[in-house]
Amino acid sequence: MTYKKRIAMLVGIDSLIVLTAIYLGYFILHPYLSIFTMPILLFSSITLLISHHIFAHFYHLYKKAWQYASVGELVGIVKAVTLSIVTAALIQSLVYGHIYVRVYFITWMLHVLLIGGSRFSWRMVRHRLIGKALNKKRTLIIGAGAAGTMVARQLLNNSDNDLYPVAFADDDPKKFNLHIMGIPVEGKTESIKTIVEKYKIENIVIAIPSLNKKDLKVIFEECSKTNAKTQIIPKIEDLMTGKVSVNEFRDVKVEDLLGREPVELDIQAISKKITGNTVLVTGAGGSIGSEICRQVSKFKPKKLLLLGHGENSIYSIDMELKNMYQNEFEIVPIIADVQDRYRIIEVMEQHKPDVVYHAAAHKHVPLMEYNPREAVKNNVIGTKNVAEASDMFGVKTFVLVSSDKAVNPTNVMGSTKRIAEMVIQHLDKESQTNFVAVRFGNVLGSRGSVIPLFKKQIQAGGPVTVTHPDMTRYFMTIPEASRLVMQAGALARGGEIFVLDMGEPVKIVDLAKNLIQLSGYSIEEIGLKFSGIRPGEKMYEELLGENEVHGKAVFPKIFIGKSVEVDYSKVYNLIENYFSFDQEYLCGYVLELANKQENLLMKNPN
Known part of the structure; x- marks a missing residue:
């Protein structure tokens, strides 16, 4: 009309x-x-x-x-x-x-x-x-508070959406049997399955913006017992700042179900390190490196150097940041390989960065088992090149992105990461630069992680392959991992290995099941297949060795490892002679070198 x-x-x-x-x-x-x-x-x-x-x-x-x-x-x-x-x-x-x-x-x-x-x-x-004549999906709203009422009003008033609210679920007994905007409050969240069956629910909206991850996981487990699609309203901070509206629902993501709240940052300390300074990020086109660049940009550095050897990925993050921060600070894309020592020295001499975040690395465990020489070249020698160039040109803080696989390593990738830690710890004793490392667990959604693989398998109709039903890993999100790198740089005094308290480890099979259900399928439809442990994989990961961690956190949920004496002559021997070792001997050498240092640590913790 x-x-x-x-x-x-x-x-x-x-x-x-x-x-x-x-x-x-x-x-x-x-x-x-x-x-x-x-x-x-x-x-x-x-x-x-x-x-x-x-x-x-x-x-x-x-x-x-x-x-x-x-x-x-x-x-x-x-x-x-x-x-x-x-x-x-x-x-x-x-x-x-x-x-x-x-x-x-x-x-x-x-x-x-x-x-x-x-x-x-x-x-x-x-x-x-x-509303009924438009063939909308019958919807259950979880949470009959202010946000849930607002969601119901938006759905009733907006003819463009395809959802129609027919019931609420809420744990407040005072609201039971009440009708809000003509919609009944049917019972607690533990009755979700019963409510879904009673009202023939097709869609569920979780409308509790302040819900913590632990409680969200419990509610989602109840929702997953039904065939209804589950969505969630935006976070309360996004609603309050006006970034999104209450009816902009999104699917529940795997990272929502980690069961651990993100670590809060010391914004002031990070700002002192970054604002007005020149920052270099190696591996800037990768999933971790590019997110570090995004986080660093929020603190308005004087100059941000995006270094990587892949021109397409560097071009992508360069364009993204220049579109967002045009004329606010200088962004310099640099095509270079960390294995090229002279090129790295040239970059350091030209730009003289104040802070270096070293995220360039080979990290795929099975691939590095087949290519140990490349793992040493990139993870060890590449780190040595960037670290020594940082020392040479007066970088104030150098942060190495390491891995939980560096603890008691059973594979080439983890061993080379542990040896890279040894390189910077040794250099820290002789340099004015503060060299530190940050150990991550698995990063959800990063290149080479299980999430993209599981998604492809689900899209192909299954089955989803899991190596072993008892295999567990620690998980964190890409933004959280990147923020931890920045926080480590702010806390750095030299020689530390920082580790995030990542809560309880997650079974890979449970992660696979959650992802199948989040994708709108049942586990029976897609199926699960156990393929066996791959070369170099561990059943359980660790973040610090038994005697390697101080008992007290240096920052909420961030711990610091004890320093270790490094027999650097053997590291030097590896760097000088790796190209002459055959593949089998090289694999054995890096494993023995990394684990001997771990054993030394157990005997002589500082």
């Missing part, structure tokens, strides 16, 4: 109600009126009609979207009707010398009832008849 047609329709309805109401009021009271003439009634009705349209225009009664009508709109109707009645009565008094108070009072009541009813009946018809 066009705007003009809508206005004409409302004006016509109101005119009919105004004229009908005053005549109806007269005929109701006719036996009790001693003096009354039809000319007076006609004059009063015309006066009332004109005054009503004037005040209706003043209070925008013809411009309101009545499908969203609430108490505010009702107040507007009462004001317009009251003023129009008073105006008509005063004019009648001036012209005829008297007022028919009882007629006008009944007319006032009929006006409020009929005009308000005409507007709100449209809302009811639209919600109850039109």
